[in-house]
Amino acid sequence: MENKLQLLIIDDHVMLREGLVSLFQQQPDFEVIGQGDSVADAIELSRQLNPGLILMDYYLPDGTGVDAIKAIVNQEPDVLIVMLTHTEDDDMIYEAIRSGAKGCLLKSQHPKDLVNSLRRVMEGDAILTRSMTNALVDRISHQSDNKEAAQISPAYQLLTRREREILKLLVTDATNKEIALQLGISINTVKNHISSILSKLELRNRREAATFARNRHSH
Numbered sequence: 001m002e003n004k005l006q007l008l009i010i011d012d013h014v015m016l017r018e019g020l021v022s023l024f025q026q027q028p029d030f031e032v033i034g035q036g037d038s039v040a041d042a043i044e045l046s047r048q049l050n051p052g053l054i055l056m057d058y059y060l061p062d063g064t065g066v067d068a069i070k071a072i073v074n075q076e077p078d079v080l081i082v083m084l085t086h087t088e089d090d091d092m093i094y095e096a097i098r099s100g101a102k103g104c105l106l107k108s109q110h111p112k113d114l115v116n117s118l119r120r121v122m123e124g125d126a127i128l129t130r131s132m133t134n135a136l137v138d139r140i141s142h143q144s145d146n147k148e149a150a151q152i153s154p155a156y157q158l159l160t161r162r163e164r165e166i167l168k169l170l171v172t173d174a175t176n177k178e179i180a181l182q183l184g185i186s187i188n189t190v191k192n193h194i195s196s197i198l199s200k201l202e203l204r205n206r207r208e209a210a211t212f213a214r215n216r217h218s219h
Contacts, residue, residue, distance in 0.1 A: 004031040005122050008051035010068070011084065012037040012061050016107065020055065023111050037061070042068040046076055053080045053122060058092055059192050066099045073100040080121055091160035093128070103127030156216065158200040166193050170210045
C-alpha cells in the first residue's frame with residue numbers, strides 16, 4: 001500500500017514500545033520509521049525523520065511529553081502528536097492539548113481501538129476518551145470563573161494543579177519520597193513534576209521554588 005502513515009513511537013518502557021512497534025508494523029497503512037525513549041530522542045528523531053504522526057508517552061526520563069511537544073511543534077508545525085498515558089489526569093491532558101497534542105490515549109486501550117484512533121487523527125479528528133473530554137470541558141469552563149486568575153502571576157498560571165500541590169509541599173522541605181507518599185504517586189513522577197515546575201518558573205533548584213512559593217503566599 002502506498003502513502004503509508006509514517007509513525008514515530010516514543011516510550012521509555014521497552015516492552016511496551018516494542019509491542020507498539022510490532023502492532024503498527026502489522027498494519028497495512030502504517031510504517032514505523034523510528035522509535036526512542038526520551039524527550040531528546042523525540043525532538044531529534046522528529047527533525048531527522050519528519051514523521052506524519054508521533055505517538056509519545058507523557059512521562060519520559062528527561063522530562064515530559066509536553067516538553068517534547070513544544071520543541072517539536074516549533075520546528076515541525078505540521079506534525080501530529082498523540083500522547084499515550086496510563087491515567088486520565090485532567091491536568092496532564094489539559095497541558096498536553098494546550099501545547100499542541102491532537103489527542104490523548106490510554107495505554108490500557110485495546111490494540112484495535114488504539115490503531116483506529118490514530119487513523120482518525122490522521123483524518124483530522126482530535127482524540128480523547130469520553131471521560132477525558134468531560135474533564136477537559138469542565139476544566140475550561142471553570143477557568144473562566146476563576147476569580148483568583150488575575151491575582152496569579154503569569155508563571156504560576158503555567159503550573160498544573162498537581163504541580164501547584166507539589167510546590168506547596170516543597171515549602172515544608174518534604175523529600176521526594178514524602179511527597180510521593182502523600183500524593184499517592186511514584187517518586188519518579190514527583191521528580192518529573194519538580195523538573196517541570198523549575199522549567200516553567202525559570203528556577204534553578206527546589207530551594208528557589210520553595211522561596212517562590214513562600215513569597216507568593218505572603219503577598
